[in-house]
Amino acid sequence: MSDEAADRSFPYKLLATDLDGTLLRSDGTVSERTRAALAAATAAGAAHIVVTGRAVPWTKHILEDLGYRGLAVCGQGAQVYDAGEHRLLTAVTLDRQLATLALAKIEAEVGPLLLAASRAGLDGDIVVAPGYRVHDGPLPYQPIKDAEDLWSAPLNKLYVQHPTLSDDELADVSRQVAGGLVGVVMAGKGIVEILPLGLTKATGLSLAARRLGFRAPDTIAFGDMPNDIPMFSWAAHGVAMANAHEELKSVADEVTASNEDDGIAVVVERLLG
Numbered sequence: 001m002s003d004e005a006a007d008r009s010f011p012y013k014l015l016a017t018d019l020d021g022t023l024l025r026s027d028g029t030v031s032e033r034t035r036a037a038l039a040a041a042t043a044a045g046a047a048h049i050v051v052t053g054r055a056v057p058w059t060k061h062i063l064e065d066l067g068y069r070g071l072a073v074c075g076q077g078a079q080v081y082d083a084g085e086h087r088l089l090t091a092v093t094l095d096r097q098l099a100t101l102a103l104a105k106i107e108a109e110v111g112p113l114l115l116a117a118s119r120a121g122l123d124g125d126i127v128v129a130p131g132y133r134v135h136d137g138p139l140p141y142q143p144i145k146d147a148e149d150l151w152s153a154p155l156n157k158l159y160v161q162h163p164t165l166s167d168d169e170l171a172d173v174s175r176q177v178a179g180g181l182v183g184v185v186m187a188g189k190g191i192v193e194i195l196p197l198g199l200t201k202a203t204g205l206s207l208a209a210r211r212l213g214f215r216a217p218d219t220i221a222f223g224d225m226p227n228d229i230p231m232f233s234w235a236a237h238g239v240a241m242a243n244a245h246e247e248l249k250s251v252a253d254e255v256t257a258s259n260e261d262d263g264i265a266v267v268v269e270r271l272l273g
Helices: 032-043 060-066 096-110 147-152 167-178 201-212 226-234 263-272
Strands: 014-017 047-051 071-074 079-082 087-091 114-119 126-128 155-161 182-188 191-196 219-223 237-240
Touching (some): 032 047, 071 201, 096 182, 114 147, 182 226, 219 226, 219 263
Parallel strands (some): 219 237
Antiparallel strands (some): 071 079
16 A cells, blocks of 8 residues: 555544445445545554344355455344354343244234244354245355254344234334334344344444444444344444445434445545545
8 A cells, every 4th residue: 555545544533334235235245445445444553343133154255255354243233243252242042932932922913924034153054934035145055854953052133024014013012012022123124033132233333443443423224124224223324325224324414325336435545534
């Protein structure tokens, strides 16, 4: 990097990015322009931290491709992962009793749900019960024959779908009837998640930031879905992608270009001057 680039300053000490729909393009890659912008920000003294709904097993390969050796917040805040040392620093699991009670309350309101789950740990599988619609993408999964088998190992979270309700409708109803027992987030198309109560991306990001010696006023965050709202509320500045959910755009400090059009790079380059 040139001396001129090395002398640039960046107004934030911590740069937090979601993955899907934000840092990643639709083909699962990170553009060269965005890679260069992040490298310039880190050369200027900022730390880049990934904050994703994906659990560690479905995040590791992306971090390796980026040459990422820092901390990553995974599983909607349930896991703080040290990519350099390949180990979990913190992990939160879903209480089975509370989750099954929450599911019963939701199903009493809307009828049977279709279920999948993310198992805890560095190598936990995503397991999918009959009927759950798996969308095309890079995340591998294991089909199971009986929904009871979801509970054969500790879980980070449950995924729920409904035969007729939209994602937003299902998330809204779930919060209304079970929000006192569990957390509910809409994390992407066809992805409504049941989480430990109080767990958000902001939870994990605040823990990771504290380990790195940073605070909320030091942080700029980028995202695209309603599950990024707590992260935006925590950070000093929240940037929604052009392709973001309208609920996130409504609380963002600014809206940048889409993930396909290097929206992160557009903002970082501007801030670098």
